Amino acid sequence: MVSDTKASVLAGQGSNEQAAGGDAEQAGAHAPAGFFALALGSIGVVYGDIGTSPLYALREAVHAVSGGISGGAWPIARETIIGVLSLILWSLILVVTIKYVVILLRADNKGEGGTLSLVALAQRAMGRSHGLVLALGITGAALFYGDSMLTPAISVLSAVEGFRLAAPELGHYVVPITVVILVALFAVQSRGTGKVAAFFGPVMALWFAVLGLTGLLHIMDDPDVFRALLPHYGLMFLINHPAVAFAVLGAVCLAVTGAEALYADLGHFGRGPIRAAWMGFVFPALVLNYFGQGALVLAHPDAIENPFYRLVPDWGLLPLTVMAMVATIIASQAVITGAFSLTRQAIQLGLLPRLEVRFTSASHQGQIFLPRVNAMLLVGVLFLVAMFGSSSGLAHAYGISVFGAMVVDGILAILVIWRGWRWSLALAALLIAPFLAIDIAFFAANLLKLFSGGYVPVLLASILIIVMWTWVKGTAILFAKTRKVDVPLVELVEMLQKSPPHRVKGTAVFLTSDPETAPSALLHNLKHNKVLHEKNVILTVKTADVPRIGDEERVNIEPIADGFWRVEMTFGYMETPNVPKGLAILRKRGFKFDIMSTSFFLSRRSIRPAAQSGMPLWQDRLFISLAKNANDATDFFQIPTGRVVEVGTQVTV
Numbered sequence: 001m002v003s004d005t006k007a008s009v010l011a012g013q014g015s016n017e018q019a020a021g022g023d024a025e026q027a028g029a030h031a032p033a034g035f036f037a038l039a040l041g042s043i044g045v046v047y048g049d050i051g052t053s054p055l056y057a058l059r060e061a062v063h064a065v066s067g068g069i070s071g072g073a074w075p076i077a078r079e080t081i082i083g084v085l086s087l088i089l090w091s092l093i094l095v096v097t098i099k100y101v102v103i104l105l106r107a108d109n110k111g112e113g114g115t116l117s118l119v120a121l122a123q124r125a126m127g128r129s130h131g132l133v134l135a136l137g138i139t140g141a142a143l144f145y146g147d148s149m150l151t152p153a154i155s156v157l158s159a160v161e162g163f164r165l166a167a168p169e170l171g172h173y174v175v176p177i178t179v180v181i182l183v184a185l186f187a188v189q190s191r192g193t194g195k196v197a198a199f200f201g202p203v204m205a206l207w208f209a210v211l212g213l214t215g216l217l218h219i220m221d222d223p224d225v226f227r228a229l230l231p232h233y234g235l236m237f238l239i240n241h242p243a244v245a246f247a248v249l250g251a252v253c254l255a256v257t258g259a260e261a262l263y264a265d266l267g268h269f270g271r272g273p274i275r276a277a278w279m280g281f282v283f284p285a286l287v288l289n290y291f292g293q294g295a296l297v298l299a300h301p302d303a304i305e306n307p308f309y310r311l312v313p314d315w316g317l318l319p320l321t322v323m324a325m326v327a328t329i330i331a332s333q334a335v336i337t338g339a340f341s342l343t344r345q346a347i348q349l350g351l352l353p354r355l356e357v358r359f360t361s362a363s364h365q366g367q368i369f370l371p372r373v374n375a376m377l378l379v380g381v382l383f384l385v386a387m388f389g390s391s392s393g394l395a396h397a398y399g400i401s402v403f404g405a406m407v408v409d410g411i412l413a414i415l416v417i418w419r420g421w422r423w424s425l426a427l428a429a430l431l432i433a434p435f436l437a438i439d440i441a442f443f444a445a446n447l448l449k450l451f452s453g454g455y456v457p458v459l460l461a462s463i464l465i466i467v468m469w470t471w472v473k474g475t476a477i478l479f480a481k482t483r484k485v486d487v488p489l490v491e492l493v494e495m496l497q498k499s500p501p502h503r504v505k506g507t508a509v510f511l512t513s514d515p516e517t518a519p520s521a522l523l524h525n526l527k528h529n530k531v532l533h534e535k536n537v538i539l540t541v542k543t544a545d546v547p548r549i550g551d552e553e554r555v556n557i558e559p560i561a562d563g564f565w566r567v568e569m570t571f572g573y574m575e576t577p578n579v580p581k582g583l584a585i586l587r588k589r590g591f592k593f594d595i596m597s598t599s600f601f602l603s604r605r606s607i608r609p610a611a612q613s614g615m616p617l618w619q620d621r622l623f624i625s626l627a628k629n630a631n632d633a634t635d636f637f638q639i640p641t642g643r644v645v646e647v648g649t650q651v652t653v
Contacts, residue, residue: 038273044200046265047282048331049258054289055158061251083237085228085294088255099435100262112547113266115140116345118412120545125419140408142464146401146457148339149380152332158391159328162321186378207327212285214311215292222298249445257402348543348573351468353630396453399446410436474623477614486517493561501532506597508533515540521601521647539567548572555585579637600644610652
C-alpha cells in the first residue's frame with residue numbers, strides 16, 4: 001500500500017493543503033463512530049457493486065475469448081485463462097487501487113467526492129459557467145443514471161441465475177423471481193435505509209469472506225494460475241490475440257465496475273476507512289476468488305459455464321445462491337441511494353428542476369428519498385430485465401455507462417489538478433493520462449457491443465443529457481428575458497422613499513434569484529394592493545460549490561434603506577435549502593421579526609413558448625413540461641405553507 005506520505009508528494013503542495021483540510025474535517029466528523037465501524041460500513045455500502053462482479057466477470061471474459069478464437073470449442077488454451085486472469089488482476093490494481101484509492105480520493109471537495117464534486121471543484125477553478133465543465137458534468141450525471149438502472153438489473157439477475165444450478169426446476173422462473181425482488185427493493189425505499197444499512201457491513205463482510213474462502217479452496221487445483229500475477233501474461237495475450245482483444249477488455253472491465261463508488265461515498269466514510277477496507281480485506285478476497293475460479297477452469301474446463309457457483313459442492317449451491325441474492329440487493333441499494341444523492345446535487349447545481357425530496361431519517365440528512373427518481377429507476381430496471389432476460393445479455397449493455405462515467409472523471413481530474421491544484425498542464429496530464437487511457441480503452445471495447453445491447457445506456461444517457469441541457473439552457477434564456485423588464489431594486493426603493501405607500505405591520509420576505517432587481521412579487525403587491533410592509537426582506541437563496549455551509553456563513557444581511565434589507569442565504573450543494581432555519585439565524589444576530597406575522601411572497605411564472613427563442617419549439621415545450629413538474633418552491637425551500645402569497649406572471653421562453 002502506498003503510504004500517505006508518498007501520496008502527499010504525488011498529489012503536490014496544493015493538494016496537501018486541501019487534503020489536510022479534508023482529513024481534519026473527516027476526522028472530526030467520524031471520530032465518534034470509530035475507524036473500524038466506518039471501515040466495516042464502507043464494506044457494505046462502497047464495495048457492494050464491485051463485490052458482486054465475480055458472479056459474471058471471469059465467465060464473460062472467457063466466453064468472449066472462446067467466441068473469437070475457437071468458435072466455442074473446448075478446452076480453451078491455458079495461456080488464455082492465465083492472460084484473462086492477469087488482465088482482471090491488473091485492472092483492479094491500476095483502475096481501483098491506484099487511480100481511485102490513491103489519487104482521486106485526495107481530490108475531495110470539503111470531504112465529499114463523486115463526479116459532481118469534481119464538477120464543483122472544476123467550476124471553482126475555471127469559472128462556474130465554463131462550457132466544458134458544464135458539459136462534462138451533464139454527461140457524467142447522465143451516464144451515472146444509466147449505471148443506476150443497469151447495476152440492479154444485472155446484479156440481481158446474475159444472482160438468481162444460480163437457481164438453475166441449485167434447483168433446475170426453477171430455471172424458468174429466473175426472470176419472474178428477479179422482477180419480484182426488484183419491485184420489493186424499490187418499494188421499501190420510501191421507508192429509508194437506516195435500519196437496513198446497519199446490516200450491510202456485516203453481511204457484505206461475510207460475503208467477501210466467502211469469496212476469499214471459496215477461491216482459496218480451489219486455488220491449488222492448478223498452481224499454474226499464479227503466473228497471472230505477472231502483467232506480462234495479460235499484455236502478451238492482448239498482443240497475440242488482436243482479433244478478440246477489445247471483446248475481452250469489454251468483459252474484463254466488469255471486474256472493476258463499482259470502483260466509482262469509492263470516490264462517490266467519500267463523504268460518508270472518510271478516506272482512511274475506505275482505503276483500509278479495500279487494501280486489507282476487499283481486494284485480497286476478490287483476488288483469491290478470481291484466482292480460485294481460474295484454477296478451477298484450468299483443471300476442469302467445463303466449469304467455465306458458471307465458474308463462480310462451481311466453486312462450491314452441490315450442497316452449497318442453494319446457500320451460496322441465497323447469499324449472492326442478498327449481496328446483489330445490497331449492491332443495488334448502494335447505487336439507488338447514490339442516484340438519490342446525485343439528483344439532489346444536480347438540482348442544487350442547476351442541472352435539474354426542483355424535485356420532491358423526502359428525509360427518511362431525523363438524524364442523518366444524507367438519507368433521502370426522491371419518489372420520481374425511484375419510480376423512473378424502477379421502470380428502467382424492469383424494462384432492462386424484460387428486454388435482455390439474462391445477466392450475459394445485460395453484460396453487453398453494462399460497461400458503456402460505467403466507463404463513460406470513468407472517462408468523465410478522468411478529464412475532470414486533469415482540470416482540477418491543473419487549475420485547482422495549480423500544477424502545470426503537462427504534469428496533470430502525466431499523472432492522470434495513463435489511467436484515462438485505460439478507461440478509454442475499456443470504453444472503446446464496450447462500444448463493440450453497441451448493437452448487441454450497448455445502445456441502451458447510450459440511449460438513456462442521450463435522453464438525460466437532452467433533459468439536463470434543456471433545463472440549463474431554458475433557465476438561462478428565461479433569466480435573460482426577465483432581466484429586460486426588471487426594475488433595479490435601489491431605484492425602486494428610492495422612489496418609495498420619495499413617495500411612500502401605505503405601510504402595514506409585519507415582515508414581508510420576497511424571494512428572488514437576482515438581488516439587484518426588484519422581485520416581480522414586490523412590484524405586483526405595490527401595483528395591486530398598494531401597500532408596503534414595515535419590514536421588507538429581499539431574499540436570495542444561493543448554492544455554493546462546497547458540500548455544506550456552516551451557520552456562521554449561512555446568512556448575510558445588508559440594509560438598503562429604511563424598512564428594506566437584502567439577505568443572501570447560502571447552502572452547500574449537498575444540503576436541502578431551509579429558509580425558516582436561515583431566518584432563525586438572523587434572529588439570533590439581532591434582526592427582530594415574528595414568524596407568525598411574516599408573509600413570504602413568491603412569483604409563480606406561467607411559461608409559454610415563444611416564436612423567437614434560443615431553442616427549437618420541441619425544446620421549448622420540454623422545458624415548459626419540466627418547469628410544470630418541478631416541485632413547488634414552498635416545499636423545496638421548506639417555507640410554512642400558511643404564510644405564502646403567490647403572485648402569477650406570464651413569460652415566454
